[in-house]
Amino acid sequence: MTSPSPSASALGFPADFLWGASTSAFQVEGAAAEDGRGPSIWDTFCRLKGRVDNGDTGDVACDHYHRYGEDVALMKGLGVDAYRFSIAWPRLLPRGRGPVNPLGLDSYDRLIDRLLEAGIEPWACLYHWDLPQALQDQGGWANRDSAGWFADYAVLCAKRYGDRVKCWATFNEFSVFTLFGYALGWGAPSVADRGEHLKVIHDVNLAHGAGVDVLRDLVPSASIGAVHSYQPCRPEDDSPENVEGAALFNELWNLAFPDAQILGHYPPRIARAIEPYVQAGDMARIARPMDWFGLNHYAPLFAKADPSMVWGCGFGSPPADMPRTDIGWPLQPEAFREALLDLTARYRLPIYVTENGYGTKTLEAPDERGVVMDTARIDYLRACIAQMAEARRDGADVRGYFVWSLLDNFEWGAGYGTRFGIVHVDFATQTRTPKESARWYAALIGGALGRSGA
Ligand code: FCB
Numbered sequence: 190m191t192s193p194s195p196s197a198s199a200l201g202f203p204a205d206f207l208w209g210a211s212t213s214a215f216q217v218e219g220a221a222a223e224d225g226r227g228p229s230i231w232d233t234f235c236r237l238k239g240r241v242d243n244g245d246t247g248d249v250a251c252d253h254y255h256r257y258g259e260d261v262a263l264m265k266g267l268g269v270d271a272y273r274f275s276i277a278w279p280r281l282l283p284r285g286r287g288p289v290n291p292l293g294l295d296s297y298d299r300l301i302d303r304l305l306e307a308g309i310e311p312w313a314c315l316y317h318w319d320l321p322q323a324l325q326d327q328g329g330w331a332n333r334d335s336a337g338w339f340a341d342y343a344v345l346c347a348k349r350y351g352d353r354v355k356c357w358a359t360f361n362e363f364s365v366f367t368l369f370g371y372a373l374g375w376g377a378p379s380v381a382d383r384g385e386h387l388k389v390i391h392d393v394n395l396a397h398g399a400g401v402d403v404l405r406d407l408v409p410s411a412s413i414g415a416v417h418s419y420q421p422c423r424p425e426d427d428s429p430e431n432v433e434g435a436a437l438f439n440e441l442w443n444l445a446f447p448d449a450q451i452l453g454h455y456p457p458r459i460a461r462a463i464e465p466y467v468q469a470g471d472m473a474r475i476a477r478p479m480d481w482f483g484l485n486h487y488a489p490l491f492a493k494a495d496p497s498m499v500w501g502c503g504f505g506s507p508p509a510d511m512p513r514t515d516i517g518w519p520l521q522p523e524a525f526r527e528a529l530l531d532l533t534a535r536y537r538l539p540i541y542v543t544e545n546g547y548g549t550k551t552l553e554a555p556d557e558r559g560v561v562m563d564t565a566r567i568d569y570l571r572a573c574i575a576q577m578a579e580a581r582r583d584g585a586d587v588r589g590y591f592v593w594s595l596l597d598n599f600e601w602g603a604g605y606g607t608r609f610g611i612v613h614v615d616f617a618t619q620t621r622t623p624k625e626s627a628r629w630y631a632a633l634i635g636g637a638l639g640r641s642g643a
Contacts, residue, residue: 197633200578207310207589208634209271210264210611211544213317213361215247216598218277220254224292227283229319230329230370231601234377245604251596252619254296259621261303263612264595267627268636271310273543273591274300275317275361276350278342285321286338294349301353312543312591313350314358314416315343315400318366318377318601325378330367330389330396339396343403351408358483358543359400362418363393363446372441372499376601383499387459391466394449394475401477415450416483416543419443419532420490421524425505434494434502441500442490447482449475451536481588482536485544486573489524514565516548516607522572529580529587539586545573546593548600548609553624561613561624570626574633592630596621 197206215231235246253260264272278285280293297313304311316339320329324338343359366376371389374381397415404411422443424435440456448456453476455463493505507519514520525545532540547566555561570592581587597610605616611627614620623638632639 195633196635200574201582202578207270207541208630209269209273209310209312209589209591210267210595211273211591211593212253212595212598213275213314213319214277214280215250215275215317215319216594216600217251217253217596218280219248219250219252221246221248223254224280224296225283225290226277226293227279227285227290228322229277229279230322230325230377231319233322233325234379237379240379241602242604242606245599245606247599249616250599251614251616253596256619256621257300258303260595261300261307261309263621263623264304264309265307266623266636266638267611267631268634268639269309270634271312271356271589271591272304272595273312273314273358275314275319276346277319278316279319279321281345282321282342283323285324285327286341289345294345297350301350305353310356311350311354312356312358313346313354314361315339315346316359317361318370320377329378330392331371331385333388333392333395335392336395336399340399340403343400344407347404347407347411351404351411355408355410356412356414357404357408358414358416359397359404360393361416361483361543362485363390363397363415364442365418367393368441373503381499383462386499387463388466390445390459391463391471394446395471397446397450398475398477401479405477412480414479414481414483414541414543415446416485417443417447418485419447419528420486420488421527421531422490422492425491425493430494431492431505435492435505437500438490438492438502438504441502442492447536451476451479451482451538479538482532482538482540483543484528484532484540485593486525486528486542487545488518489521491519514547514549515551516603518548520569522569522576525573526576526580526583526585529577529585530583533580533585539588541589541591542577542587543591544593545590546570546609546611547626548607550603550607553597553608553613554615555613555622559622561622563611563624563626566611566624566626567629570630
């Protein structure tokens with residue numbers, strides 16, 4: 190047994206604070222070639238030799254496509270108020286646009302209906318890194334037409350699900366999928382080019398704005414947000430070149446998207462470079478009124494000047510004495526409070542923490558009693574949630590928190606070897622086993638699983 194959790198109310202969270210769990214389509218669904226789904230850029234990337242650890246793919250993942258009923262039941266036991274999932278564009282529109290796949294549409298009806306029956310609010314995200322490959326073949330996000338493609342896809346989702354889904358996010362982590370995909374070359378579609386990256390930043394911002402307009406028009410009383418990765422960015426040391434490198438990296442990682450979308454302009458270091466791609470009226474198309482800011486936070490970011498990178502800056506090392514996870518992520522929960530306060534001051538929107546969690550590559554498996562003792566995850570979640578409570582006391586308008594992730598899943602380039610779930614998945618049998626962190630979280634938020642005494 191781990192130490193008992195205080196209840197959320199004892200920590201000062203109000204009764205209407207929203208507690209949830211997050212996943213994304215490509216990382217959990219599997220059924221990659223089933224019921225008419227088309228390939229996405231990650232299906233392609235997974236097949237490039239040596240790019241994903243162990244040659245893992247999203248073909249089966251957690252088989253959430255079929256096992257959604259069991260997963261909703263797990264969430265009901267946890268006591269979550271909401272489930273944040275993403276819709277797979279290539280499942281609805283196998284070629285990205287044009288013919289609609291009715292079986293794909295049906296699959297999210299089933300999930301949404303099951304969630305509603307369980308009393309769990311569906312939070313749908315339209316894009317979590319899985320662009321249809323057919324659109325990539327037409328230039329992907331580097332084609333300015335992509336905003337229109339995205340708007341058409343958003344229309345389909347809004348019309349079909351808008352009667353039941355009220356909480357919508359346009360995109361997940363704009364900066365991460367654009368940086369990794371177009372500047373660092375570490376993720377799909379594996380490009381490393383500054384000009385392409387700039388073009389993509391702007392096109393994705395345009396797509397976001399178009400998506401917001403669609404949702405606003407078609408979903409009465411929709412609550413619309415966008416999900417940003419925000420990790421306070423610090424220079425590796427105080428040399429002038431690393432301070433400047435970190436300032437530029439901060440703009441690329443933390444500011445390029447929310448500044449454009451909420452403040453209506455690009456941050457100073459990239460504003461000049463992006464000008465050639467900006468047409469008259471674009472910034473007004475991008476900066477649409479938003480209901481909330483979705484924050485994904487994991488750890489502070491250390492950055493430096495790095496001439497080998499297309500932007501001349503890149504990842505630095507955390508101080509040697511800073512604790513880290515076994516996947517190298519710094520452990521500094523105070524950075525979470527800092528992020529919440531920074532964002533409150535800068536953007537003045539209600540915040541939902543749409544992801545926060547702890548990943549490890551250490552083998553976590555049920556012991557002979559079926560217990561998965563993930564103490565380090567509990568410690569980190571507990572510390573982060575305490576920081577969130579403090580940030581609220583200090584004036585941050587935080588209204589909800591979604592743990593990443595409900596399930597161990599496909600962790601992009603790290604494949605299935607890195608686990609973030611509060612529920613263990615045995616990928617050979619698809620058996621789900623709630624870890625101790627799941628029981629801890631349930632106890633915090635008042636779920637039945639937290640009372641089972643195991
Ligand atoms: C975030 C992603 C999510 C997951 C976590 C660990 O950057 O949004 O898909 O991979 O990190």
